[in-house]
Structure formats: structure tokens, C-alpha cells
Amino acid sequence: MKSDSWWKSLGFAIEGIIYAVRHERNLKIHTILAVLILFFALFFKLKFLEYIILAITVTLVIAAELFNTAIEYIVDYICKEKCEDAKHIKDVAAGAVLTTAFGAIFVGYFVLFDKVREYAGFALKRLPDLPYHLTVMSLSITVLLVVILKAIFGRGKPLHGGMPSGHAATAFSILVSIIYLTKDVMVIIMVFLLTILVCQSRVQLKIHNTTEVVIGAILGAVITFFMYKFFL
Structure with a gap:
């Protein structure tokens, strides 16, 4: 089955990449992120x-994901039924991808962070200084609207489940307020990561679905943003 033509081998390799990107969600995400990072890094x-x-x-992250995909296909082809050994093989392959992804994060941090902080810091310093009570006001309005929307949709309880996610709305409302109040890039990044973890936990625990979390996040961010813009 091995091709004796270098040109055909190259074509098969490209077909393999295209097939994997087309059918594997994680590979699509990694590929899009890779293109965006390499493009914006030029600036x-x-x-x-x-x-x-x-x-x-x-490149290593993409290659690791391709290897992981190939291993999963092989395991699924050999093991038609669920078995513990197949699970362990897939877990180890996925662990290789996770390891390279963490390595990429560290490299990106040391290579890009100072550059990003320089540009972001300049933009944040241009934000106006506003009274702190706007944070409480915007947060209160966000929570109130979440309760009203949950009553309208008739799903979930005020503090559990339903449309939209109150935790996501609150977290993103706080994030927008932090952006205006601190103007510190590192603090904003840390709060953003916590915000993402809050949203991810709601989906992971099956308290909310992805749509409810996304709508809650948009609601909290938009309300808080317009509160600050209104009082400029």
C-alpha cells in the first residue's frame, strides 16, 4: 500500500491533514488558533x-493532535467494543496533546506577553476613571434581569439552572467592571481565566447547557459595558 512516488506521498499526507481537520473538532480549533496566533504575532x-x-x-501542537487522531482511529478500528485498554491508550494519546498545549501556553506567555501588555496597557489607560458604585449598580441590574428572564422562560430556579446562566452573567459583569477599574493587564487576564472556569463548571456539572451560559455571559458583559458607557 506504500506509494513509491514522493509526489503521491505528499498528496496523501495533505489529504490526511484535510480529512482530520474536517472531521475532528479539536483539530479545527487548534488549527484556527495556530493561524491566528502566527498572523497576529507578525504585528x-x-x-x-x-x-x-x-x-x-x-507546529508541535498540531502534530500532536494529528498523532492523537490517528491513534484514536486505529484503536476504534481494532476495538469494536468498549474496553479498558482502549480507554487507557486514548487517554495517554490525549495526554500528549495536553502536554504540548501547556508547553505552547508557556512559550506564548514568555514570547508574547510583554508585547501584548504594552499594546493592551496603552488602550486600558485611555479608559476614563469612573465611580466604583457603577460596579454595584451594573451587577444588581444584571442579576435582576437574569431573574426576570428565568421567570419568562419558566426554566430553572433563581440560583440554579434555567435560561440564562446567572453565574455566567455575574462573572462577566464583574470582568467588565475589573477592566474599567483596574486597567492592569495581568489582573484582567487572571479574572478572565476565573470567569471562563465559572462558565465551564456550569456546563461540566450539567446545570446549564452551552447556549444558556453563552447568553448569560453576553447579557452580563453587555449590560455592564453600557452602564459604564452611559455614565461617560
């Missing part, structure tokens, strides 16, 4: 070696 005036390191790291 940060990186040194040649920094860009090469970034490109190699991104």
Missing part, C-alpha cells in the same frame, strides 16, 4: 528567533 515586532520558536511550538 508585535518579534525577533526572528522568537517567531521561529513560536512557529515550532504551534
